[in-house]
Each structure stands twice: as structure tokens, then as C-alpha cells.
Amino acid sequence: MWDYTDKVMDHFKNPRNVGAIENADGTGQVGSLICGDALRLTIKVNKETEIIEDAKFETFGCASAIASSSMLTEMVKGKTLEEASKITNQDIADALGSLPAEKMHCSVMGMEALDAAIRSYRQGGKPVEFEQQEEKIVCRCFNVSEEAIIKAVRLNHLKTVEDVTHFTKAGGACGRCKADIQKILDKVNGMVQAAAVQKSFNELTIVEKIKAVEKVLEEEIRPKLNMDGGSAELVDLSGNAVKIRLIGMCSGCINAQATLKNFIEKTLQEKLDKSITVEQA
Amino acid sequence: MKEVYLDNNATTRCYPQVVEAMLPYFSDKYGNASSMHTFGGQNRHAIEAARHQMAELINAAYDDEIIFTSCATESNDSVLFSAAEAFPDKKHIITSAVEHPAVLEPCRLLESRGWRVDFIRVDENGRFDLEELKSLIDDKTSLVSVMWANNETGTIFPVKEIAKIAHAHGALFHTDAVQAAGKIPIDVQEVCADFLSVSAHKFHGPKGIGALYVRRGARFVPYLVGGHQEKHRRAGTENVPYIVGIGKAAELAKKRLTDGSIQKMAALRDKLEKGIVAAIADVKINGDAQNRVPNTTNISFGYIEGESILMYLNDFHICASSGSACTSGSLEPSHVLRAMKVPFEFAHGSIRFSLSDENTEADIDLVLKELPPIVERLRAISPFYKQRSL
Structure with missing residues (x-):
């Protein structure tokens, strides 16, 4: 059983804007019978203001696919094309309260249909199928391109192959592309890290430094300390000298100094800058 | 409101x-059946x-x-790993493409460890391909493991x-008879099975309790070791x-096979199936209608998705339940329906109704009343239904 929010159930049971707009200004289609879900979105656009005046959908799929489609039509109505094009799958999921992780691809389908509908409008109204670039298809079972995976990884901060499957379906059938997905993840997440390091720690403003240290604490350090029932917080930062307070089981632990120096300081040095020093606050 | 449990x-x-038969053995007669004292030892008689x-x-x-196990999964695992252990020179196992996981x-797993495993195909009605079995079996085959009845289609x-x-x-021959036990007569001697698995909660x-039949003389290497039990x-x-x-459930199940319960259940299943086919267009019965367990019908509703139907x-x-992808958290429809090459527009919209002898006419009438509008409603939203004849 899925833990659907009341909002998901409401939009599933009472879907808004079902149907197809006659002589639509834009028609976006995504998915197929084979995939198990599909969405056809039609929009009516005011040519002067580029405001989406009406939107309707037809969906083949599960409760969350229907709810995501219904919510999407509600969200785009009244928005300009420019505003609507900024809607992400996370916005759709947030508007529904939340979606189970395994169902996030339903919200991605909404985002893709909208993208196709807007392109359709720009191209004179001829229906546009959301297409993956054929030469860069990673998952052949669900026809998912490298571009789509990169977009999902960036937008949703995906970390594992399983995450990518939940959001894009890629890798969810035969699984042969899982190694390729991992490579894309490594590339994208590696690039994200590289971008952050490009500007050296010394050049960052004090706020940027605090954020950078906090990020490493959250992602690399606290999860490990949490396993022993402890944690750590950033107290002060001056130049490259970081003051950390150990809390929980870590405070008063006889290994506190080793934790500070051998683990926290070393990790910060590896991730940010070799000259960082860590002292107990 | 009472559940209409199908x-x-x-x-x-x-x-x-x-439950009544079990209760005394929790807090009153709690002794260990292996004990020397009468208090525990007398439980041996109950076992x-x-x-x-x-x-x-x-009919062993x-x-x-009969060996008691914790579930049919344990029974199945025991047989497969036993074969691997007992016949190190015969690293070939044959099963079907539509077995339970x-x-x-x-x-x-055995395949990944170097065993050769063949998965025999089924036709579009879910029927087993005996000819393929004959073509693949050889003197290196240690075990053939094929289910008695399929859990999804009842075939x-x-x-x-x-x-x-x-x-x-x-x-040797093993059969997973989980979906057959209690629904149709089982005779291990007539079939000449070497191993057979069942699970109590299906009858x-x-x-949390299952059984494994091991024919006297069949080579068997234990899966769980660490005691004489x-x-x-x-x-x-x-x-x-x-x-x-x-034991009590088996006794009652045997009675139901001959007291008319099964016939009554089969009649209700047929009424449900016929009623649905009559009331709803673009439906497809999955499985071998001529050769099914009497409680199961698997019906596909074209152009809509199974989870949505279940939620309504x-x-x-x-x-x-449904063989659709969305209900299981996986992304593909059931491996059974895919092995049967059910077209995708039907595979995603499959619903399995499985009855027991407790179901009533009123249960079936309720489904026949409520299901058609649900299907109609979902088809009104579906972009494919209107286009189906295009």
C-alpha cells in the first residue's frame, strides 16, 4: 500500500481539468502504453500576454500519475509561459504534499509534458511528443536519455542509481543500464563538487565559508557521528580556523580529540582546503 | 463495513x-516436544x-x-539448494518462466554461482511448453522445479x-503447490513428485508455517542445520x-474438497467473470480458462492502469490485487503476464480476483455493481481509450 497524502487522493478521485482543449495552442505528450503511464496535456495561451488561460489533461496511469497531472493543470493556469516553464517536478510533488519515492517519476512526467506543450505552442501548436535524444538513450526499456537523467539528478540532488530509477524509471526494468547511470551520477556529482572547489576556500566570503563547512558537516561528518549517538556543530569560524562543539555521545568521549583532528579536521581538509584547522569550542 | 475479500x-x-486448536500450545502446553518429561514430550503426539x-x-x-518449515519460501529454497549440494556433478536446473519469486x-542465485538454469516458456494462455522441456533436459539435469498452479492466473x-x-x-521433480493446496486435489503418489512445497496461510x-514433502528415498541435504528435529x-x-x-487447516481443507465448498466457490468465480465480461468492453481473461484452480480469475481492463482500479x-x-507495475513498486508489469505476452495495453490493467469458500453472492453482486463505473471513469481520463480503434 502506498502512503498517499490526502491531496494526492483528492486529485486522483476528483481530477481537475480532465479532457482535451479543442484547437489547443499547445499539446504536449509523454509516455506510452508500454511504459505504463502517459500524459497528454493541452493548453490555451493568450497570444498577447502569453498567459496560459486553460489547461486540460488525459492520463493513463496510477493514482499518483493522475493526481500529478491534475495538479499540474491547476498550477499552470494563470501563469505566463515564462513562469510555467520554471515549474519543476519537485514543485508538483510539493503541491501534492509529497509523493512516495517510488512514484516521483509521475511528477517528472508532468514536468516533461509541460515542457513539450510549451514547445508545441512555440512551434505553432502542432502536438509535440516529449522526446529523448535518440543517440543518447541510456535506458532502452523506458527510453530515458542521458540529458533527462542529468536534469533529474541536478534538480533533485539524486545520489544513487535507485534514486534515479524512482525519478526517471531508468534502470527499473532489465537493469542493464545501471552501470551507465552510475557513471552519469559520478560525472554530475563530481562536476558539482569540482565547481564548488574551483573557487578556493580562501577566496570565499565568510558566509560562503560557513555554508561550505556546514555542508561537509551535514553530508560527511554527522552521519558517521550519529551512528555512535553523537553529533557536532559549527560554533565559530575565523580565517581557516574552525571551532566545533561535539555533542551527544561525542561530548566527553575519551576519543574526542581524535574525532576532532583525525576525522573532522581531516575530512574538512580533504573536502575544502588543506590549511583548515579544527579546534574544540 | 465488512471487507469483500477477493x-x-x-x-x-x-x-x-x-486458531482454537492452536491456542492451548502457547501458554498451557508450552513444553518442548524434545523434552524427556511428559509435559513437553507429549507435544510430540500433537506434532x-x-x-x-x-x-x-x-496423499503422502x-x-x-512431511517436514515442517517456516513458510513455502523456506521449503522451496531448501529443495533448490539441496539439489545444488547433493548433485555437484549435475549443475543444471530447469524451472518455468512464471514461477513465484x-x-x-x-x-x-544458483545461476550466478555457475549453475545452468533454463526457464521454460509458456504460451499466451499461460500453458507450459512440454516440448521445450523435452528439448532442454539432459543427463546433467539434477532437478526440475515447476509450480502446480500459478498464483497470478490460476493456470x-x-x-x-x-x-x-x-x-x-x-x-528429481519438485513442485511449488502453494496455490493448489486446498483448491484442487493433490496426490503426490499419482504425480510421482519427489518434493512439494505448501504454505498454511494459503489454505x-x-x-509463518509451511511444509515440505520429501519422498522417502529422494536425496535431500538439509538447509537448516543445528538440531535433530x-x-x-x-x-x-x-x-x-x-x-x-x-495440521488442522489441512484437515479442514481436505474436507472442503469434497463437501461442495469448492463447487460453490467455482460457481461464484464464474459468475464474477461472466458478469464482468458481459458488462465491460475491452476486457481480457488471462490464463487457461479450461484448466485453472477454481477460485482465481485474472482479468485485464484495456487502456487503464491496475493500481487506479484497486484504489477505487x-x-x-x-x-x-493487480499485476500492474505501479502496485508493486516495480516499474514493469508482472513477469507472468509478460511471459504470456499479454499486450501492454492490457498487462498494465490486470486485476486478480481470488475467492475463498467464504465469499457470497452478495460479494460478487457488489463487485459487478461497482466495477463498471470505475472502469468507465478511468477510461474517460485515459488518452488511449478513445484512440483504441484508430
């Missing part, structure tokens, strides 16, 4: 008579009585051919013929209350 292939209600009841249900020649996954496999082919090539017994074939302190439970049925407390 998901008996998933699990069944543990009958009150079964042996249950073994006899279980042997009767499948000897009671000691409890057989498929251990087979794939019954020709286990007797399969056993004959296996034995002609010196292989109105408790969850079950004649050293399955170690671990006997789960007396649950063993009593599976749930509003009326109607419990069923």
Missing part, C-alpha cells in the same frame, strides 16, 4: 477452528497428528515424508507429465502451535 491467493483468513493431517491432504505414502530468485500445469519427463532423464491456516532434516525447536495449526475498489472495501 485476495485469497495473497493470503486467507485463519479459520477460527484453526505427529498434524504431520498425519498434512500427509493426508497431499508415509507421514515422515521464491523459486525464481534462488534459481537466479494448472501438467505436473504429472513434467515429473515423468524429469524421471526419464534421472532428474486458511496461520502465517524433523529427523535432522530441518533443525530448530518445533513450532508446536503453528504445526498444530497447519478499496473505497467499497473490495480487496483484490
Whole structure:
């Protein structure tokens, strides 16, 4: 059983804007019978203001696919094309309260249909199928391109192959592309890290430094300390000298100094800058 | 509101008579059946009585051919890993493409460890391909493991013929009879099975107890070791209350096979199926309609998705299940429907109704009343339904 929010159930049971707009200004289609879900979105656009005046959908799929489609039509109505094009799958999921992780691809389908509908409008109204670039298809079972995976990884901060499957379906059938997905993840997440390091720690403003240290604490350090029932917080930062307070089981632990120096300081040095020093606050 | 429970292939209600039989063995007669004192030792009699009841249900020649396990998954794993252990020179196993994961996954594990495993195909009605079996079996085949009846479609496999082919090539034959037990007569002697797995909760017994039939003389290497129980074939302190439970459930199941319960259930299943086919267009029955267990119907509703149907049925407390991708959290429709090459526009919209002898005319009438508008409603949203004839 899925833990659907009341909002998901409401939009599933009472879907808004079902149907197809006659002589639509834009028609976006995504998915197929084979995939198990599909969405056809039609929009009516005011040519002067580029405001989406009406939107309707037809969906083949599960409760969350229907709810995501219904919510999407509600969200785009009244928005300009420019505003609507900024809607992400996370916005759709947030508007529904939340979606189970395994169902996030339903919200991605909404985002893709909208993208196709807007392109359709720009191209004179001829229906546009959301297409993956054929030469860069990673998952052949669900026809998912490298571009789509990169977009999902960036937008949703995906970390594992399983995450990518939940959001894009890629890798969810035969699984042969899982190694390729991992490579894309490594590339994208590696690039994200590289971008952050490009500007050296010394050049960052004090706020940027605090954020950078906090990020490493959250992602690399606290999860490990949490396993022993402890944690750590950033107290002060001056130049490259970081003051950390150990809390929980870590405070008063006889290994506190080793934790500070051998683990926290070393990790910060590896991730940010070799000259960082860590002292107990 | 009472549940209209039509998901008996998933699990069944543990009958009150079964619970009643089990209860004394929790807090009153809690002794260890292996103990020397009468208080514990007398529970041995309860276990042996249950073994006899279980042997009767499948017509085993000897009671000691029954080993109690924790579930049918354990029974299946035991047989497959036993074959791997007992026949190191015969690294070939044959099974079917539509087995339950409890057989498929251990087979794939053995495959990854170097065993050759063949998965026999089925046709579009889910029927087993005996010719393919004959073409693949050879003197390196140690075990053929094919289910008696399929859990999703109810299709019954020709286990007797399969056993004959296996034995002609010196292989042992195992059958996962989880979905057959209690629904159709099982006779291990007539079929010449070497191993057979069952699970109590599929025939109105408790969850957490299963049985494995091991024919006397069939080579078997224990899966669980660490005790003398079950004649050293399955170690671990006997789960007396649950063993009593599976015994009682087996006794009741045997009675139901001849007292008219099964015929009544089959009539209701047929009424449901015919009613749906008459009331709703673009539906497809999955499985071998001529050769099915009497409680199961698997119906596909074209151009809509199974989870959506189930969620609407749930509003009326109607419990069923689906082979659609979305219900399982996987992304593909069931491997059984894919093996049968059910077209995608139907595979995603499959619903399995599985009855028990407790279902009533009123249950079926409710489904026949509520289901057509649900299907109509979902098809009105579906972009494919209007285009279906284009």
C-alpha cells in the first residue's frame, strides 16, 4: 500500500481539468502504453500576454500519475509561459504534499509534458511528443536519455542509481543500464563538487565559508557521528580556523580529540582546503 | 463495513477452528516436544497428528515424508539448494518462466554461482511448453522445479507429465503447490513428485508455517542445520502451535474438497467473470480458462492502469490485487503476464480476483455493481481509450 497524502487522493478521485482543449495552442505528450503511464496535456495561451488561460489533461496511469497531472493543470493556469516553464517536478510533488519515492517519476512526467506543450505552442501548436535524444538513450526499456537523467539528478540532488530509477524509471526494468547511470551520477556529482572547489576556500566570503563547512558537516561528518549517538556543530569560524562543539555521545568521549583532528579536521581538509584547522569550542 | 475479500491467493483468513486448536500450545502446553518429561514430550503426539493431517491432504505414502518449515519460501529454497549440494556433478536446473519469486530468485542465485538454469516458456494462455522441456533436459539435469498452479492466473500445469519427463532423464521433480493446496486435489503418489512445497496461510491456516514433502528415498541435504528435529532434516525447536495449526487447516481443507465448498466457490468465480465480461468492453481473461484452480480469475481492463482500479475498489472495501507495475513498486508489469505476452495495453490493467469458500453472492453482486463505473471513469481520463480503434 502506498502512503498517499490526502491531496494526492483528492486529485486522483476528483481530477481537475480532465479532457482535451479543442484547437489547443499547445499539446504536449509523454509516455506510452508500454511504459505504463502517459500524459497528454493541452493548453490555451493568450497570444498577447502569453498567459496560459486553460489547461486540460488525459492520463493513463496510477493514482499518483493522475493526481500529478491534475495538479499540474491547476498550477499552470494563470501563469505566463515564462513562469510555467520554471515549474519543476519537485514543485508538483510539493503541491501534492509529497509523493512516495517510488512514484516521483509521475511528477517528472508532468514536468516533461509541460515542457513539450510549451514547445508545441512555440512551434505553432502542432502536438509535440516529449522526446529523448535518440543517440543518447541510456535506458532502452523506458527510453530515458542521458540529458533527462542529468536534469533529474541536478534538480533533485539524486545520489544513487535507485534514486534515479524512482525519478526517471531508468534502470527499473532489465537493469542493464545501471552501470551507465552510475557513471552519469559520478560525472554530475563530481562536476558539482569540482565547481564548488574551483573557487578556493580562501577566496570565499565568510558566509560562503560557513555554508561550505556546514555542508561537509551535514553530508560527511554527522552521519558517521550519529551512528555512535553523537553529533557536532559549527560554533565559530575565523580565517581557516574552525571551532566545533561535539555533542551527544561525542561530548566527553575519551576519543574526542581524535574525532576532532583525525576525522573532522581531516575530512574538512580533504573536502575544502588543506590549511583548515579544527579546534574544540 | 465488512471487507469483500477477493485476495485469497495473497493470503486467507485463519479459520477460527484453526486458531482454537492452536491456542492451548502457547501458554498451557508450552513444553518442548524434545523434552524427556511428559509435559513437553507429549507435544510430540500433537506434532505427529498434524504431520498425519498434512500427509493426508497431499496423499503422502508415509507421514515422515512431511517436514515442517517456516513458510513455502523456506521449503522451496531448501529443495533448490539441496539439489545444488547433493548433485555437484549435475549443475543444471530447469524451472518455468512464471514461477513465484521464491523459486525464481534462488534459481537466479544458483545461476550466478555457475549453475545452468533454463526457464521454460509458456504460451499466451499461460500453458507450459512440454516440448521445450523435452528439448532442454539432459543427463546433467539434477532437478526440475515447476509450480502446480500459478498464483497470478490460476493456470494448472501438467505436473504429472513434467515429473515423468524429469524421471526419464534421472532428474528429481519438485513442485511449488502453494496455490493448489486446498483448491484442487493433490496426490503426490499419482504425480510421482519427489518434493512439494505448501504454505498454511494459503489454505486458511496461520502465517509463518509451511511444509515440505520429501519422498522417502529422494536425496535431500538439509538447509537448516543445528538440531535433530524433523529427523535432522530441518533443525530448530518445533513450532508446536503453528504445526498444530497447519495440521488442522489441512484437515479442514481436505474436507472442503469434497463437501461442495469448492463447487460453490467455482460457481461464484464464474459468475464474477461472466458478469464482468458481459458488462465491460475491452476486457481480457488471462490464463487457461479450461484448466485453472477454481477460485482465481485474472482479468485485464484495456487502456487503464491496475493500481487506479484497486484504489477505487478499496473505497467499497473490495480487496483484490493487480499485476500492474505501479502496485508493486516495480516499474514493469508482472513477469507472468509478460511471459504470456499479454499486450501492454492490457498487462498494465490486470486485476486478480481470488475467492475463498467464504465469499457470497452478495460479494460478487457488489463487485459487478461497482466495477463498471470505475472502469468507465478511468477510461474517460485515459488518452488511449478513445484512440483504441484508430
